[in-house]
């Protein structure tokens with residue numbers, strides 16, 4: 303059975319894709335995750351069903367009343383596969399949370415920007431996810447929730463190692479800060495590898511996909527801190543922020559260079575992507591994402607006055623399989639999700 | 655090239671992850687890709703797949719350093735340590751990269767501590783601490799200072815002078831910051 307709370311979600315825009323925001327054309331979203339565990343209890347991976355449920359009860363009780371509006375509370379174990387994937391596609395949960403046989407919950411604010419995963423890899427994973435480049439704001443938001451929880455719960459902590467986590471790679475601040483960047487011009491110029499080189503030496507991680515040619519999936523790259531121990535939260539956020547600012551500059555320069563000296567090349571790429579989205583009858587997720595990335599670049603560069611960033615943002619989410627199955631047209635050829643995706647995209651791009 | 659997951663089919667999808675200056679590429683076939691429907695996703699999804707695939711392999715840094723500590727005289731090669739609180743073993747730690755409970759950090763300190771330098775930029779936490787009720791700023795200061803002093807003793811013992819100098823700076827910074835706060839008029843209520 304479908305969860306009534308989740309039934310509302312697919313038609314709504316996601317909280318992390320704003321139609322306007324700080325540096326939102328290149329920095330898509332900013333996320334802070336904090337891991338916390340209760341002292342003296344086994345970590346979720348190693349816990350029995352009873353232990354998982356007991357931890358969930360304690361955390362959910364402690365979290366009540368922290369936020370202005372009550373949390374939406376979703377019992378992950380009761381959800382069907384499509385509802386789970388709706389949450390996943392909206393970046394509200396990770397797949398790790400689905401592995402728990404009991405006690406897996408999501409608490410989230412109705413605007414989807416703040417959430418608590420209970421019994422993911424750690425007992426508590428706090429998340430704040432904001433549109434654009436807003437790392438400090440995201441940290442402030444989640445820090446408030448964390449402070450209240452810490453007053454009510456006995457948190458596993460060591461003076462030397464910091465917050466104790468299920469995986470030692472998260473020790474210390476147990477904070478993972480990340481920014482998702484959209485870097486299509488650097489990819490078009492074949493400069494992406496150079497631009498991200500050396501980030502590893504700074505204790506940061508780049509996750510992205512740069513296969514051969516058309517394998518680039520949406521030109522999206524996620525930059526996050528790799529190290530969590532030895533630096534304070536503001537130090538980590540500051541260092542990450544400086545690298546992000548540099549990458550945004552690189553991308554802006556690449557866009558300018560393409561406009562100045564390779565206009566036909568740029569127009570051809572964007573025009574073909576738009577043509578594909580407007581006219582295709584079979585559209586795989588990868589093809590759709592790549593074309594949407596280029597369309598977004600065209601919208602960023604003010605080449606389209608008849609396609610709004612709002613439509614592009616909605617499509618980014620709605621082309622995903624679970625959203626498509628809830629919102630898309632019924633597939634004429636049953637099970638042909640690529641045809642349903644093409645129909646949805648054609649329809650949404652015709653609407654104003 | 656064959657698919658890294660099933661090892662049978664021709665790989666048609668190549669996913670690259672750059673981490674720590676090194677890039678690793680995963681090669682997948684269409685079939686294995688289809689088993690992970692989240693791949694159709696918005697940016698995040700392929701990243702998560704990369705995580706899943708890499709997690710099938712052992713955590714490289716931990717594994718490498720765990721071996722290093724095996725060679726050290728204090729840990730015999732096949733000695734299995736068991737956590738008294740949750741009965742997780744050092745063998746499970748090495749095969750999963752995960753711990754069983756918060757107390758495991760004490761039980762497996764010999765295995766974990768050498769691996770920390772490979773994973774992190776430092777070995778001592780300097781960030782936020784959970785504010786337990788009744789904890790004053792002065793308590794916090796004392797706890798952080800004693801942690802740093804303990805760390806300094808260890809680095810001196812290990813003759814790691816570079817790290818010792820860094821910690822001395824941190825201590826100076828911490829005590830300096832406190833003096834400044836104490837000197838600010840009307841700030842201590």
Ligand SMILES: [Zn+2]
Nearest residue numbers: 657660683686
């Ligand atoms: Zn395969």
Ligand SMILES: [Zn+2]
Nearest residue numbers: 737740755758
């Ligand atoms: Zn244990």
